[in-house]
Amino acid sequence: MDIGSFILDPAHLGAPLAAVSVFLAVIVVSWPYLVRDNLAARMRQVQGERERIRRRERARLAADESPVSLRTKPKKLFQAIVDRFNLTKQAEDGGLALKLKMAGYRGYAPVVAFLAVRLISPFVLFAVSASYILLVLNPSIPVIATSAIAGAIGALGYFAPALVLQNKITKRQKDIRRGWPDALDLLLISVESGMGIESAFRKVAEEIGAQSGALAEELSLTTAELSYLQDRRQAFENLGERTGVEGVRAVVTSLIQAEKYGTPVAQSLRVMAQENRDIRMSEAEKKAAALPPKLTVPMILFFLPVLFAVIITPAVIQISAVP
Structure with a gap:
């Protein structure tokens, strides 16, 4: 009997195809148990890291010997x-x-x-x-x-x-507005280096304190709220309300949208950092352009009289010396 005709015979193909189908069905059913779910493991790791940061911040605040109380009793x-x-x-x-x-x-x-x-x-x-x-x-x-x-x-x-x-x-607000672009750059560097948003806020608060104490205070308070509050959106909104600066509110809105829709935080921070630097540069240019009109009145009152006195006094002395 020819081997080719034996293989192509429909009566003999049923058993191998049934075996292959059973084998593939077993593989499909057991596939979730055979292959590790990396996404679920990563999500559990991120959740565990978030809880670890919260416990660390709570322990750090509790270990402070002189904590600042926000609920001091009035006189x-x-x-x-x-x-x-x-x-x-x-x-x-x-x-x-x-x-x-x-x-x-x-x-x-x-x-x-x-x-x-x-x-x-x-x-x-x-x-x-x-x-x-x-x-x-x-x-x-x-x-x-x-x-x-x-x-x-x-x-x-x-x-x-x-x-x-x-x-x-x-x-x-002026103090916060001056230090905010530099704080955004530091925040962007921290996020791109792999830090979480809580750790990035805490690191920036430590570094920006020498330039802007008010901004460092607000970022430290935001770090504490991110550790304690269950709703991270509320912590970001509180930062925008406490400062009242438009640049901070814009960044807060971007962070809230990134948290909600899962967009890259670093990309949003990069765009907002460039915008805030452009705004600060435009404000400096406006102040420089407004300087000449402001100097006109002081020059007329203080500079020109002295100049006239220096020019006219020798002539007056010579005229008075003529007999």
């Missing part, structure tokens, strides 16, 4: 004033607490102190100004005029704490 005098004049609702206002956070004051105690100082400062300024007018300037001034002047000065005392707070916020 009894300020608390009594707030309770006496029913300012509790204002103390619970989130807008005022946010402004104080932007200025670097956190917790309930700064809110109570601000409300108490804003309440008593008009009376203090009124008493001080009235005493100064009556006792030092001119005791013969009528009482009505003295009261009006002292009342006007006292009224300014109600707005003085808000102006001081706004000035503090402006200075702090």
